[in-house]
Amino acid sequence: MIQKVRKAVFPVGGLGTRFLPATKAMPKEMLPVVDRPLIQYAVDEARAAGIEEFIFVTGRGKVIIEDHFDRSYELERVLSERGKTDVLNELEQNLPNTGSVAYIRQREPQGLGHAVWCAKRYVGEEPFAVILADDLILSEKACLAQMMETRDEMGGGNVLAAMEVPHEHTSRYGIISPGQDDGKKVEVTHLVEKPDPSVAPSNLAVIGRYILEPEIFDILEGQARGAGNEIQLTDAMSNMLGSSRFYGLRFEGTRFDCGDKIGFLHANVAFALNRQDIAQDFGNIIRSVAADL
Numbered sequence: 001m002i003q004k005v006r007k008a009v010f011p012v013g014g015l016g017t018r019f020l021p022a023t024k025a026m027p028k029e030m031l032p033v034v035d036r037p038l039i040q041y042a043v044d045e046a047r048a049a050g051i052e053e054f055i056f057v058t059g060r061g062k063v064i065i066e067d068h069f070d071r072s073y074e075l076e077r078v079l080s081e082r083g084k085t086d087v088l089n090e091l092e093q094n095l096p097n098t099g100s101v102a103y104i105r106q107r108e109p110q111g112l113g114h115a116v117w118c119a120k121r122y123v124g125e126e127p128f129a130v131i132l133a134d135d136l137i138l139s140e141k142a143c144l145a146q147m148m149e150t151r152d153e154m155g156g157g158n159v160l161a162a163m164e165v166p167h168e169h170t171s172r173y174g175i176i177s178p179g180q181d182d183g184k185k186v187e188v189t190h191l192v193e194k195p196d197p198s199v200a201p202s203n204l205a206v207i208g209r210y211i212l213e214p215e216i217f218d219i220l221e222g223q224a225r226g227a228g229n230e231i232q233l234t235d236a237m238s239n240m241l242g243s244s245r246f247y248g249l250r251f252e253g254t255r256f257d258c259g260d261k262i263g264f265l266h267a268n269v270a271f272a273l274n275r276q277d278i279a280q281d282f283g284n285i286i287r288s289v290a291a292d293l
């Protein structure tokens, strides 16, 4: 029996410089796609994959994320007085169970690898998931649930969400050097952080979903700074490859980079058109705007 993945880490300590000025006082994870903040989609995906404990690695200015996953008695009272039970129920459903959420501060944004390392004591000696809320995925089955299935099939190991990207974009991602490949899951033989297209080993990129074995923490502990002078998760995973198996999963679904303006706008259009309550009206607007282009 392989050990179950029960905990997920949500690194939300980044500065979000690509989205200024919106992210000056508000974390980018609170940007709404349609009517839900990005971090709510991330938590919902984790719950759909069976995650029981939620660990947020936060930074300054992120307390509204804590408030978002807490009760709001004043709001609840007003909604209840106005008989808005459907909204009340939805707010209730959005909350993880009491006692299942932890927040830890990353004092300085020293990179994703450093953010993950900050969760070491909360995760302990068990496999865990990492979800980057700004990578939003529209799929029938939650991407993390697909990754859990792959991990079960392979009898354990580390699993990374992977997707083919245009060759000229390899310098934006961690890129996989592929080994055995069945078209869906691929053995990772090497990982390179943000390679120039001229030296990239493939165009198969790792995006913001990871299932990792706890050994990653020991490696992160001594990990030197890499690209952008940050402690990179990709570098630590790369150093772990000799001692631990890694698989990339070409998940089913569409990923939107919501840390980027165009990706975020695209996500709003795609998610709105996927929502029964607004798809028709919004579709009419999109058609009329497109006709005027």
Ligand code: UTP
Pocket (backbone or CB within 6 Å): 011, 012, 013, 014, 015, 016, 017, 018, 019, 057, 106, 108, 109, 110, 111, 112, 114, 115, 132, 133, 134, 259
């Ligand atoms: P990004 O590379 O998108 O960086 O981080 P960023 O600072 O958030 O945004 P830009 O590039 O300046 O616009 C990827 C993920 O890692 C988290 C971010 O919150 C995001 O979810 N992160 C990054 C941290 O939690 N801490 C860090 O030190 C860096």
